[in-house]
Amino acid sequence: MDARLTDEQQRVQETARDFIESEGGIELARRQLEGENVVDDLWNELADLDYTAITVPLEYGGFGEGMVYLTALLEVTGRYALPGPLPETAAIAVPLLTELGTEDQQSTYLPAIADGDCRMSVAVYDDETESLPHAIQMRAEPTGSDSESAFRLDGTKTLVPYGDDVDAVILAARTRNSQGYDGISLFVVDTDQDGVETQRLDSLDWTRPMYELTVDDLEVGDKALLGPVHAGGSALQTAVDRFTVAGTAMLTGAADRAVDLSVEHGTEREQYGHPVGRFQAVKHRIADMWIDMQSARSLVYYAAWALDNDEPDATRAAAATKVYAADRLHRVFSDDIWNHGGMGFTWDHDGHIYLKQAKSWRNFLGSPESNRERLISARLATESAKSPSGES
Amino acid sequence: MDFSYTEAQESFRHELRDWLEENLPDGWLENPEIPSDREERNAFFKEWQQTLAADNWAGIHWPEAYGGRGASLIEQTIYREEMARVNAPPQINLIGVNLIGPTLIEVGTEEQKERFVPNILSAEEIWCQGYSEPESGSDVASLTTKAEKDGDEWVINGQKIWTSYAHIADWCFLVARTDSSGTKHEGLTAFLVDMDQDGISTEPIHQANDDRTFNQVYFDDAVTTDDLVVGEVDEGWDVVMTLSAFEHGMTSIYSIEQEYLDLLEYCQEETRGGTPLIEDDNVRRQLADLDARIQAAKMTHYRNVSTQMETGTPGPEASMDLVVSDELRKDLLNFAVDIKGPAAALWDNEHEAVDETSGYIRSYGSWIAAGTGDIQRNIIGEQVLGLPKDIKSKTSHRGE
Structure with missing residues (x-):
């Protein structure tokens, strides 16, 4: 038992921090939200640092690492609200390709991802007001002689992060009449082909642009089908669990910086002849921010480790990160704005960047409510398995 | 990063588990019953501690030479988990085992160790800790109980x-003022004081939960001797710090987790309007929130233990534990009372296994004890985050 990052993982964090600081720190996110696209240049540098290769298996030129390693890095990128589809690529696409992909799919995408030549995102929502899995409505009609060799995709996906900045998306569609997670199939769809269009949406969080992605009567062959037909639902849920933990890791990093900003303000800003951090109302609020941030970090560490090791409580652990962070880390960002008084409400203070990120992440790929349900169902299942007398 | 246990640690767990199955009070696992009469209850706790001590399970973190097992922090974590799992009775001499014994082993004289330490684990002598005073609560260093030298005695x-x-x-670990001329942290001395003497009287405090486990203690020309000074005269604050280091790393999170699991079982068994409580959306939501908070606190404890295994001192996460655990327990029991329905108006429901009502009221005691959340948040704000210190006096204490 050693519930801490290894020295090597800590070094990764230090290197990442030095690199991002040298590139301007949160200025990168600010440039992105002012309308510049920093993702292309930044991604090349992330690839030079091997960050795009972390979760790619060794045989495809990656490091074969898992969520523990990745979340250690994402904590740092989250600290600076670093633009780019790193969690989508490294936490969703790569593990799905690794687990479900054919040799052909793996050799097409994985080495390119590792080298920084391929970025990926995720296209699941057909309706931005519905939650998963109901939001998945697009049909993928079999068109070939058998039911698994060719499909026709037609429709518009919404809420596709970085839709215009990626080379391919993991797209979820229904291959038969079904509800829930049944009957869902996953596809890898290249975005640069005819019949695929993206349209920018006006998102709450401008550092993470959202897109509509329209597929117009697109014929795809079995090279696009990822994993078993009709049965991609459970892999999608696991992928969402990974994204949940990746997202909490990023917000934990952001919360860590929000604590730093509040501490700095509490030390330097004077009112009534004292630094405001001397007053317990402010001091205790910052202490609570720190407690919530550390608690979220603890949950991320365990969930990442549990996912990497296929622990029986991995699902519960992943769900717990969102149940906790959706409310508590949101409060951390909110309190940071409060601590800064009028300055907290300005564009210049970084608080709004974090707040908007937390708010848009909250219901994306799993709401706190659905994660509560996922958590308690998983808990009840393990408890009833433990005691023969217990009933489910 | 690795959250798994080694084979040796797992076999430690099984050794303890087997021992508990053999040695827990008769029928404990089926129906854990504690005598309601105060004296019978104390006798019950004392006997339990002696059973533990007989097989070196009373103070596993103590050195083997003193009847412990020299257990590592991870083994102590396993111990807490297993004790919570069977809802084991508390030991009667908890303060002696957790605080006084380890402090004497570290800073006591050879004579003190020989005289006092063996009787702590065996519960032959029960200890209390004399720190707080009516005018010195959070600000413990401002205490004014006086000890004056008279030959080789202290009055x-x-x-x-x-x-x-x-x-x-039987004995009190007392901190008293022996010099009023310096700052409040100077001039304190730690003493071991025999409680069985005319100069000492105790008066129980009637607590909000109708129990009487806290007391006022009056010292009226009470006496102790030179050889019972712990550490140096006037250097008692160092001893206070040594002792308080043993308080860190203690956590109640495992017993909270067990209470949560008991509550979960209750929600599966109990029905409201013919429907199991567990099928109620609000119940599920609240349970899920508590679950996530408990897991967070537990994983934070693991992180802290891991840090302490390497550095010897607890990480800053340790100061979180009191805040988080106390609030968790209070919220958990508050919820447990709520879901009783209108029966929440009754003090106790005999047919229910979860001791929620009295536990709920009692949780306000642990919420306040060992420094309120405000004090813990000050520690985090100032010592961990480096925020400016509160406006408070460092130099004065109430002298005469």
Whole structure:
């Protein structure tokens, strides 16, 4: 038992921090939200640092690492609200390709991802007001002689992060009449082909642009089908669990910086002849921010480790990160704005960047409510398995 | 990063588990019953501690030479988990085992160790801790109970309060003022004081939960001797710090987790309007929130233990534990009372296994004890985050 990052993982964090600081720190996110696209240049540098290769298996030129390693890095990128589809690529696409992909799919995408030549995102929502899995409505009609060799995709996906900045998306569609997670199939769809269009949406969080992605009567062959037909639902849920933990890791990093900003303000800003951090109302609020941030970090560490090791409580652990962070880390960002008084409400203070990120992440790929349900169902299942007398 | 246990640690767990199955009070696992009469209850706790001590399970973190097992922090974590799992009775001499014994082993004289330490694990002598005073609560260093030298004796006058176990204690670990001329942290001395003397009287405090485990202790020309000074005269604050280091790393998160699991079982068994409680959306939501908070606190404890295994001192996460655990327990029991329905208006429901009502009221005691959340948040704000210190006096204490 050693519930801490290894020295090597800590070094990764230090290197990442030095690199991002040298590139301007949160200025990168600010440039992105002012309308510049920093993702292309930044991604090349992330690839030079091997960050795009972390979760790619060794045989495809990656490091074969898992969520523990990745979340250690994402904590740092989250600290600076670093633009780019790193969690989508490294936490969703790569593990799905690794687990479900054919040799052909793996050799097409994985080495390119590792080298920084391929970025990926995720296209699941057909309706931005519905939650998963109901939001998945697009049909993928079999068109070939058998039911698994060719499909026709037609429709518009919404809420596709970085839709215009990626080379391919993991797209979820229904291959038969079904509800829930049944009957869902996953596809890898290249975005640069005819019949695929993206349209920018006006998102709450401008550092993470959202897109509509329209597929117009697109014929795809079995090279696009990822994993078993009709049965991609459970892999999608696991992928969402990974994204949940990746997202909490990023917000934990952001919360860590929000604590730093509040501490700095509490030390330097004077009112009534004292630094405001001397007053317990402010001091205790910052202490609570720190407690919530550390608690979220603890949950991320365990969930990442549990996912990497296929622990029986991995699902519960992943769900717990969102149940906790959706409310508590949101409060951390909110309190940071409060601590800064009028300055907290300005564009210049970084608080709004974090707040908007937390708010848009909250219901994306799993709401706190659905994660509560996922958590308690998983808990009840393990408890009833433990005691023969217990009933489910 | 690795959250798994080694084979040796797992076999430690099984050794303890087997031992508990053999040695827990008769029928405990089916129906854990504690005598309601105060004296019978104390006798019950004392006997339990002696059973533990007989097989070196009373103070596993103590050195083997003193009847412990020299257990690592991870083994202590396993121990807490397993004790919580069977809802084991508490030991009667908890303060002695957790605080006084380890402090004496570290800074006591050879004579003190020989005289006192063996009787702590065996519960032959029960200990209490005399720190807080009516005018010195959070600001413990401002205490004014006085000890004056008279030949090779010390004469003690003053009053202590919130002293757990004082009514049954044989000895008191007392901090008193021996010099009023310096700052408040100077001039304190730690003493071991025999509670069985005319100069000491105790008066139980009637608590909000109708129990009487805290006391006021009056010292009226009470006496102790030179050889019972711990550490140096006037350097008692160092001893206080040594002792308080043993408080860190203690956590109640495992017993909270067990209470949560009991509550989960209750929600599966109990029905409202013919429907199991567990099928109620609101119940599920609240359970899920508690679950996530408990897991967060537990994983934070693991992180802290891991840090302490390497550095020898707890990481800053340790100061979180009191805040988080106390609030968790209070919220958990608050919820447990709520879901009883209108029966929440009754003090106890005999047919229910979860001791929620009295536990709920009692949780306000642990919420306040060992420094309120405000004090813990000050520690985090100032010592961990480096925020400016509160406006408070460092130099004065109430002298005469």
